[in-house]
Amino acid sequence: MGAAPQQASPDQRVADFRKIFSRAESEVARVIVGHREIVRKLLTALFCGGHILIEGVPGLGKTLMVKAASETLGLSFKRIQFTPDLMPSDIIGTQVLTESDGHREFQFKPGPIFAHMVLGDEINRATPKTQSAVLEAMEEHQVTVFGNTYVLDPPYIVLATQNPIELEGTYPLPEAQMDRFIFKVVMGSPKPDELREILNRTTGTAQNKIQPLFEPARAAQAIENLKALVREVMVAEPLERYIISVIGGCTPGGPGAIPEVSQYLRFGPSPRGAQALILCAKVNALLAGRVSVSYDDIDDAIVPCLRHRLLLNFQAEAESVTAESILEQVIKRLKKPRT
Amino acid sequence: MENPVETIGAASARIARLAAIRVMLCAVAPALTAIALGLFLEPIGELTWTRYGYALAPGRESLLSLGLIGAGFVVMLAGLVMAFRAYRRDHDFLAAAAELDDRLECDQQIVTFATLANPASLDSGRARRTPLFPVLWRRAIALFGGLDVRQEFRLEVGEPLKRSSMLAGVVALAMVLATLGLVRAPTPEDREAAKLRAIAEMIAKTSTDADDAALAGKIREAADALENPKLPPEEKKKRIEDAMREAKHAAEKRNNNEAGKNQAAGKSAAQSGKGNGKSQGQGTSSGTGSGQGKSGTGAGQNAGGNNPGPGKGGSGNNSGKNQGGNASAKNDKNDQNKSNASNIQLQNELAKAEAQVETANAKNPGPDSTPGNEQKQSGANKPGDKTDQNKTGSQLDPNKAGDMPKPGANGNRNIPSAGGGNPKDNRDMGSNMGDTHLGEMPTSTNAQRFLKPGEKGSTVDIKDARYVMFRLPGAAASSGNGGKTVLDSDRPTATTAYVNAPLAPTSDDAPPDERQLVPPRYRDMIH
Numbered sequence: 017m018g019a020a021p022q023q024a025s026p027d028q029r030v031a032d033f034r035k036i037f038s039r040a041e042s043e044v045a046r047v048i049v050g051h052r053e054i055v056r057k058l059l060t061a062l063f064c065g066g067h068i069l070i071e072g073v074p075g076l077g078k079t080l081m082v083k084a085a086s087e088t089l090g091l092s093f094k095r096i097q098f099t100p101d102l103m104p105s106d107i108i109g110t111q112v113l114t115e116s117d118g119h120r121e122f123q124f125k126p127g128p129i130f131a132h133m134v135l136g137d138e139i140n141r142a143t144p145k146t147q148s149a150v151l152e153a154m155e156e157h158q159v160t161v162f163g164n165t166y167v168l169d170p171p172y173i174v175l176a177t178q179n180p181i182e183l184e185g186t187y188p189l190p191e192a193q194m195d196r197f198i199f200k201v202v203m204g205s206p207k208p209d210e211l212r213e214i215l216n217r218t219t220g221t222a223q224n225k226i227q228p229l230f231e232p233a234r235a236a237q238a239i240e241n242l243k244a245l246v247r248e249v250m251v252a253e254p255l256e257r258y259i260i261s262v263i264g265g266c267t268p269g270g271p272g273a274i275p276e277v278s279q280y281l282r283f284g285p286s287p288r289g290a291q292a293l294i295l296c297a298k299v300n301a302l303l304a305g306r307v308s309v310s311y312d313d314i315d316d317a318i319v320p321c322l323r324h325r326l327l328l329n330f331q332a333e334a335e336s337v338t339a340e341s342i343l344e345q346v347i348k349r350l351k352k353p354r355t
Numbered sequence: 356m357e358n359p360v361e362t363i364g365a366a367s368a369r370i371a372r373l374a375a376i377r378v379m380l381c382a383v384a385p386a387l388t389a390i391a392l393g394l395f396l397e398p399i400g401e402l403t404w405t406r407y408g409y410a411l412a413p414g415r416e417s418l419l420s421l422g423l424i425g426a427g428f429v430v431m432l433a434g435l436v437m438a439f440r441a442y443r444r445d446h447d448f449l450a451a452a453a454e455l456d457d458r459l460e461c462d463q464q465i466v467t468f469a470t471l472a473n474p475a476s477l478d479s480g481r482a483r484r485t486p487l488f489p490v491l492w493r494r495a496i497a498l499f500g501g502l503d504v505r506q507e508f509r510l511e512v513g514e515p516l517k518r519s520s521m522l523a524g525v526v527a528l529a530m531v532l533a534t535l536g537l538v539r540a541p542t543p544e545d546r547e548a549a550k551l552r553a554i555a556e557m558i559a560k561t562s563t564d565a566d567d568a569a570l571a572g573k574i575r576e577a578a579d580a581l582e583n584p585k586l587p588p589e590e591k592k593k594r595i596e597d598a599m600r601e602a603k604h605a606a607e608k609r610n611n612n613e614a615g616k617n618q619a620a621g622k623s624a625a626q627s628g629k630g631n632g633k634s635q636g637q638g639t640s641s642g643t644g645s646g647q648g649k650s651g652t653g654a655g656q657n658a659g660g661n662n663p664g665p666g667k668g669g670s671g672n673n674s675g676k677n678q679g680g681n682a683s684a685k686n687d688k689n690d691q692n693k694s695n696a697s698n699i700q701l702q703n704e705l706a707k708a709e710a711q712v713e714t715a716n717a718k719n720p721g722p723d724s725t726p727g728n729e730q731k732q733s734g735a736n737k738p739g740d741k742t743d744q745n746k747t748g749s750q751l752d753p754n755k756a757g758d759m760p761k762p763g764a765n766g767n768r769n770i771p772s773a774g775g776g777n778p779k780d781n782r783d784m785g786s787n788m789g790d791t792h793l794g795e796m797p798t799s800t801n802a803q804r805f806l807k808p809g810e811k812g813s814t815v816d817i818k819d820a821r822y823v824m825f826r827l828p829g830a831a832a833s834s835g836n837g838g839k840t841v842l843d844s845d846r847p848t849a850t851t852a853y854v855n856a857p858l859a860p861t862s863d864d865a866p867p868d869e870r871q872l873v874p875p876r877y878r879d880m881i882h
Contacts, residue, residue, distance in 0.1 A: 026486055026487045026489060026490045027490055027493075030487070030490065245487075248485040248486055248487045249485075249487065250467050250471065250483070250484070250485055250487060250488065250491060251467070252463055252466045252467035252469075252470040252471075253470050254449075254453075254463075254466060254470075255463060255466075255467075304462070306462060306464060306494075307487040307488075307490045307491050307494070308462075308463060308464050308467035308468070308491055309463065309467070310462035310463040310464075311462075311463060312462065
């Protein structure tokens with residue numbers, strides 16, 4: 017199956033998007049048991065042009081999930097295991113002195129960051145210097161080595177994982193860097209039925225082969241077309257105001273901030289949060305078969321888009337107040353403008 | 356296929372109209388209630404506070420009535436303004452789209468469409484459109500398929516009417532509270548003023564004559580003066596006297612007119628009755644005069660019969676021929692009777708009003724009224740003036756029975772004459788017959804008293820009296836210009852102080868009563 021061409025009618029493009037998304041979910045589900053919501057978020061982040069932070073203990077299938085997704089979409093995949101001694105050049109690449117035809121010259125040898133899908137495993141174990149090298153690539157979609165800038169091929173998505181345990185000797189991502197991820201999803205342990213299915217699939221002889229949706233040569237362009245379609249989804253002015261009010265409502269001292277926000281938060285979401293909300297809501301609208309965003313689309317996107325952008329204060333941690341609970345209160349209390 | 360922009364526009368107009376109607380409905384009931392209460396305040400008053408003896412001062416009543424009517428119109432006007440504002444406010448393309456979106460459950464697709472296709476901001480909408488806009492347009496057409504805006508947005512009158520009735524209740528309550536604040540028990544002067552006003556209304560209604568209109572105006576002025584507590588009594592009396600003069604003037608004029616008519620009628624009757632009888636009737640009596648000049652028997656009916664003047668009535672020979680004259684004369688007589696009666700009633704009420712003013716003045720003497728003056732004006736006895744206690748009016752001997760009204764002498768003098776006559780003769784010549792409806796207030800001159808036990812004398816003759824006015828022993832005689840209550844010194848007074856009678860003495864030595872009452876059901880068992 018190829019990507020929907022640009023010349024196709026808008027209705028056809030919308031229908032193709034839904035079909036591709038649905039098939040991608042199904043293909044990933046061939047190798048990943050459960051975690052459908054995380055797979056959905058992964059694909060959503062890909063079509064939004066964002067990056068995703070997956071938090072979970074080791075052994076839950078994070079790497080397998082990303083690998084399966086890249087294989088399904090026909091995109092290149094690289095994995096980086098972050099360690100404290102990992103250097104930025106190990107990720108970005110470096111200049112290597114080479115000799116050809118009697119001439120010696122430095123030649124850029126790209127690092128593992130040059131791929132469509134990059135899995136940064138346990139990103140919080142690397143030093144901030146190394147982390148920032150990745151984060152520059154995430155934001156700018158380019159890297160600079162010895163004054164030379166190298167553009168990363170689109171589509172480009174970084175899937176970073178973070179281990180919530182064994183935090184000694186780690187470097188938790190600073191808030192500014194957390195803000196660059198469109199979503200933060202929490203991967204939980206599989207349910208018993210899911211675990212049994214995992215055992216059946218991984219310990220037997222049967223092998224589940226993934227059928228790629230796109231040919232590798234056309235995959236990037238197809239994905240880019242779908243990303244363009246997402247951006248064409250329309251948002252009414254009242255809904256834009258609602259998104260703004262959500263951001264204001266989550267900002268301590270902001271306009272319309274609810275009491276819990278002022279009580280438990282140090283900082284609220286940045287404008288990147290609003291961008292993430294709109295893009296995610298647009299994908300949700302397309303998945304619902306609409307070409308315009310609804311309030312439900314926005315509400316569904318609020319928690320995954322904003323929870324890692326809220327900085328809790330000491331009181332919130334002492335009282336075990338989570339960012340999710342605050343966001344749910346915000347959704348409940350904010351009025352949705354009609355016009 | 357209908358243009359979805361037009362559908363939203365039609366919905367917007369419909370919503371705006373309904374909003375305006377709802378607002379107007381809210382305002383209609385209180386406005387109509389206020390106007391109706393203002394218009395029917397008088398009958399409402401007759402059914403409520405007037406019935407229980409309270410009154411609203413006419414000035415206040417008219418003010419309240421006008422206030423209610425004005426408030427009604429103001430509410431109506433405010434309703435119109437608010438309806439216009441509601442129309443302007445709700446005539447909103449985006450709001451109508453939002454409403455349609457909610458009703459059709461379109462997940463903000465209609466709102467988004469309206470944002471991008473709003474005729475009011477077409478340029479900015481076009482700039483925001485994407486290649487997917489045609490999809491949205493087709494979606495809107497599909498969503499509006501079969502939508503009837505008139506059916507979708509119906510006028511629901513229940514809620515506005517409920518609100519409206521509540522507001523009407525508030526208006527009615529306000530009116531009740533205002534009335535409670537303004538209503539008061541009427542003073543005798545107020546009652547007289549009300550009567551005078553009623554007479555003035557009757558005169559103004561039944562007559563188109565300029566003199567009558569002037570009379571009605573004078574009466575109203577007198578009534579207003581009577582009710583005005585700030586006006587000095589002299590001024591009040593002056594107004595009343597003005598009205599009385601006007602009434603007398605009107606009565607004289609009317610009687611003159613009637614006399615002229617009677618003369619003409621008498622002449623014609625005499626002409627047709629020539630030959631069979633000379634009917635010369637020269638009535639000179641007051642009030643019962645048959646009219647001067649020649650008249651037929653029909654035109655010269657003397658009702659009273661107390662005619663001291665030389666009058667020779669014509670014989671009845673020509674009575675049959677004078678039927679026409681009789682008929683017209685009878686009609687005239689009826690009219691005149693009515694007008695005379697009303698005039699007399701008017702004069703009577705004016706006299707009463709004057710008396711009320713004097714009474715009030717006597718009770719609350721102002722800086723001008725000295726005790727001596729009061730004594731002179733009222734003619735009432737001083738408290739403690741024992742020589743006057745048993746004296747009633749002109750009766751000198753207290754043991755003697757009072758003067759009796761003599762039938763024929765004074766009794767019929769105030770009966771309105773049927774045949775006209777000199778209006779001056781119709782006036783009460785200073786006497787009264789105890790009939791307040793026939794001229795003036797009863798005075799002490801014809802008052803009689805009952806005999807004391809053991810007293811001998813002629814009994815009270817009330818045979819021809821229409822009214823008998825009783826006076827309690829403690830009240831002193833009045834001169835007719837109002838009375839004054841004095842202390843009753845004849846009343847027996849207690850010589851010893853009233854104390855409780857002592858209880859019968861009790862003795863501790865007395866044996867206790869050992870008898871026990873047997874319950875009734877056991878009594879038969881005891882032998």
